Amino acid sequence: MPKSLFQKVWDAHTVRTLANGQTQLLIGTHLIHEVTSPQAFGMLRDLGLKVLMPHRTFATVDHIVPTDQLVEPYADPLAQAMMDEIRKNCADYGVTFFDRASGKQGIVHIVGPEQGITQPGTTIACGDSHTSTHGAFGAIAFGIGTSQVRDVLATQTMALGALKVRRIEVNGKLRPGVYAKDVILHIIRTLGVNGGTGFAYEYAGNVFAGFTMEERMTVCNMSIEGGARVGYVNPDETTFAYLKGRPYSPKGAAWDAAVTHWKSFASDANATYDDVVKINAADIAPTVTWGINPAQAISITENIPSPETATSDDDKVGIIEALAYMKLPAGAPIKGTKISVAFLGSCTNGRLSDFQEVAKYIKGRKVAPGVKAIAVPGSQIVGLQCEKLGLDKILVEAGFEWRAAGCSMCLAMNPDKLVGDQLCASSSNRNFKGRQGSTTGRTVLMSPLMVAAAAVTGVVSDAREVFHVVNS
Amino acid sequence: MALAKITSVTGRAVNVPGNDIDTDRIIPARFMKCVVFDGLGEFLFNDVRRNLDGTEKPHPLNEARFKKATILLSGANFGCGSSREHAPQAIAKYGLKAIIAENFAEIFFGNSTTLGIPCVTAAREDIAKIAAAVEADPKTDVTIDLVELEARFAGQSVKIAQRESARDALVNGRWDAIGELIDGKADVLKTAATLPYLAA
Ligand code: SF4
Numbered sequence: 001m002p003k004s005l006f007q008k009v010w011d012a013h014t015v016r017t018l019a020n021g022q023t024q025l026l027i028g029t030h031l032i033h034e035v036t037s038p039q040a041f042g043m044l045r046d047l048g049l050k051v052l053m054p055h056r057t058f059a060t061v062d063h064i065v066p067t068d069q070l071v072e073p074y075a076d077p078l079a080q081a082m083m084d085e086i087r088k089n090c091a092d093y094g095v096t097f098f099d100r101a102s103g104k105q106g107i108v109h110i111v112g113p114e115q116g117i118t119q120p121g122t123t124i125a126c127g128d129s130h131t132s133t134h135g136a137f138g139a140i141a142f143g144i145g146t147s148q149v150r151d152v153l154a155t156q157t158m159a160l161g162a163l164k165v166r167r168i169e170v171n172g173k174l175r176p177g178v179y180a181k182d183v184i185l186h187i188i189r190t191l192g193v194n195g196g197t198g199f200a201y202e203y204a205g206n207v208f209a210g211f212t213m214e215e216r217m218t219v220c221n222m223s224i225e226g227g228a229r230v231g232y233v234n235p236d237e238t239t240f241a242y243l244k245g246r247p248y249s250p251k252g253a254a255w256d257a258a259v260t261h262w263k264s265f266a267s268d269a270n271a272t273y274d275d276v277v278k279i280n281a282a283d284i285a286p287t288v289t290w291g292i293n294p295a296q297a298i299s300i301t302e303n304i305p306s307p308e309t310a311t312s313d314d315d316k317v318g319i320i321e322a323l324a325y326m327k328l329p330a331g332a333p334i335k336g337t338k339i340s341v342a343f344l345g346s347c348t349n350g351r352l353s354d355f356q357e358v359a360k361y362i363k364g365r366k367v368a369p370g371v372k373a374i375a376v377p378g379s380q381i382v383g384l385q386c387e388k389l390g391l392d393k394i395l396v397e398a399g400f401e402w403r404a405a406g407c408s409m410c411l412a413m414n415p416d417k418l419v420g421d422q423l424c425a426s427s428s429n430r431n432f433k434g435r436q437g438s439t440t441g442r443t444v445l446m447s448p449l450m451v452a453a454a455a456v457t458g459v460v461s462d463a464r465e466v467f468h469v470v471n472s
Numbered sequence: 473m474a475l476a477k478i479t480s481v482t483g484r485a486v487n488v489p490g491n492d493i494d495t496d497r498i499i500p501a502r503f504m505k506c507v508v509f510d511g512l513g514e515f516l517f518n519d520v521r522r523n524l525d526g527t528e529k530p531h532p533l534n535e536a537r538f539k540k541a542t543i544l545l546s547g548a549n550f551g552c553g554s555s556r557e558h559a560p561q562a563i564a565k566y567g568l569k570a571i572i573a574e575n576f577a578e579i580f581f582g583n584s585t586t587l588g589i590p591c592v593t594a595a596r597e598d599i600a601k602i603a604a605a606v607e608a609d610p611k612t613d614v615t616i617d618l619v620e621l622e623a624r625f626a627g628q629s630v631k632i633a634q635r636e637s638a639r640d641a642l643v644n645g646r647w648d649a650i651g652e653l654i655d656g657k658a659d660v661l662k663t664a665a666t667l668p669y670l671a672a
Binding site: 012013014015018019020021024028029035038039042052056063064076079081082085119121127128129131143145146147150151154156157158159160193194197224227257258261293314318321411413430432433434435437 | 641
């Protein structure tokens with residue numbers, strides 16, 4: 001019977017059926033970070049358990065690391081305590097730890113692919129909802145809670161019910177100035193924040209076939225913002241070319257065998273899906289959020305919704321709540337909304353190509369007076385690559401601060417935070433109330449180039465106009 | 473490991489209305505700077521409950537009459553966003569034992585079930601009925617019956633639902649899967665041996 005990649009990977013990793021009907025699923029690769037793992041190690045200690053496969057467990061630090069302080073102890077003793085804890089846990093249990101001194105530290109979802117740890121046809125789990133990022137390689141990657149982190153540490157498995165699979169095809173040609181970020185914001189806007197509950201999303205169509213791995217990662221990253229726990233793209237030559245020669249990629253004869261094996265996991269041409277959604281690439285515009293969840297998004301040329309245009313009572317309540325929090329006028333254009341902060345980075349858009357694209361256009365331009373602009377590479381390796389290409393200099397000349405790798409202003413666990421009701425043009429993935437560290441702080445999600453456009457104009461802008469983008 | 477069989481939960485309820493209540497709102501990220509979960513209960517819904525200076529904002533959890541509640545009522549897509557188990561942990565540490573909502577985000581649902589917190593769904597009108605009874609008399613006892621799949625309160629009853637795997641796990645005392653997962657070790661190693669990337 002023809003199968004989707006999801007079904008093939010699921011079947012290959014099924015250990016057995018549990019008493020409650022769930023599957024005991026083998027997790028081949030376990031990624032951990034400092035926020036959701038210490039309690040899990042604590043549980044292991046309480047239960048007297050070991051890590052079953054320490055060689056399949058990889059750790060890094062990202063959420064709490066200050067991006068402007070490399071020397072320990074960190075100013076925040078709580079952050080230092082978490083740092084000490086993960087270091088100790090990795091040492092005690094024999095887990096590979098990409099510490100800051102290794103030169104390989106970074107946001108866990110950037111480090112895995114970069115090291116070649118993320119591979120097609122595998123199962124991956126991490127105590128972080130954006131684990132779906134790794135699906136870009138044709139892996140089935142789950143965000144999990146801390147008790148499940150404990151389960152995977154102790155047994156290399158977890159209890160899970162199978163998901164349905166929705167294929168989302170994006171065909172046609174993206175218009176100039178439209179990026180992977182816009183594609184996923186458009187998908188979430190179309191299907192809703194909980195449209196994906198119970199589903200794995202298979203992203204397909206010629207747009208994904210033409211995407212680089214970094215673009216595929218940006219889309220898969222935000223699957224969870226549409227409610228889908230898992231998102232993936234079938235592996236192809238682009239995937240293999242990316243993986244070739246990476247530290248953890250198979251070498252020599254093992255490489256060829258691996259590629260053959262990986263190819264066998266791609267969805268069969270006549271696989272059946274629980275749902276199919278088709279999107280026309282030409283319908284996607286540079287997209288920005290105006291509200292407090294990622295589905296509250298519009299194209300840059302549209303006006304902010306008003307309660308009167310609501311499609312349902314729920315929608316109306318949602319609009320009223322969002323506008324009150326965002327302090328935005330109903331019915332007005334989003335374009336021209338004043339910003340205070342511009343943030344480039346995160347596991348969604350903190351990769352080399354993101355900084356390359358921004359540098360290409362921002363060269364010779366200046367961040368508007370009064371705007372705080374920070375650029376934060378997603379990993380130390382990304383940072384180094386940017387520095388080798390001189391991208392950091394271009395950004396700094398334009399008025400951005402160039403920081404050390406970490407989650408930074410994506411969430412409020414390190415010193416990078418919004419203050420008061422500052423409005424931030426952000427390349428990250430969540431615009432929830434208080435997400436960026438101030439209980440009244442406001443987030444407008446957008447692509448990196450749109451962040452750059454907002455930074456230089458001081459207001460939410462159409463990057464196509466600001467930078468005269470004709471083709472991207 | 474013997475776990476309690478959770479066949480029902482009875483207690484007072486508190487209604488925290490709204491859809492898409494995300495885990496950042498349930499427990500803001502800055503409170504996750506901890507290496508144990510203890511103490512999280514105090515910060516449940518912190519930023520919608522308290523001003524920066526610590527004074528209280530109007531919120532159901534701040535009302536004296538709802539202080540003894542052990543059941544939380546809410547709207548659709550409860551617990552969306554981050555996978556942080558800190559969210560259900562904060563709920564549990566606060567003293568809440570079960571949640572009735574229109575539906576739940578996937579990861580939150582799984583995390584809660586693993587902690588033995590039943591997350592059951594009910595129709596919006598039915599949740600409103602429970603909320604109305606609780607509003608009229610906060611001392612109203614609400615019973616979530618996972619065997620009969622109904623919620624009983626103030627002489628009324630409404631239908632509730634729960635995914636069968638979770639219901640089965642709760643009522644049979646196997647909501648924390650770790651024991652069963654450990655028991656499967658021989659099969660785990662067998663499956664691992666079939667996958668080239670897992671060779672040590
Ligand atoms: S960058 Fe943001 S979304 Fe990504 S792992 Fe860090 S905190 Fe989470």
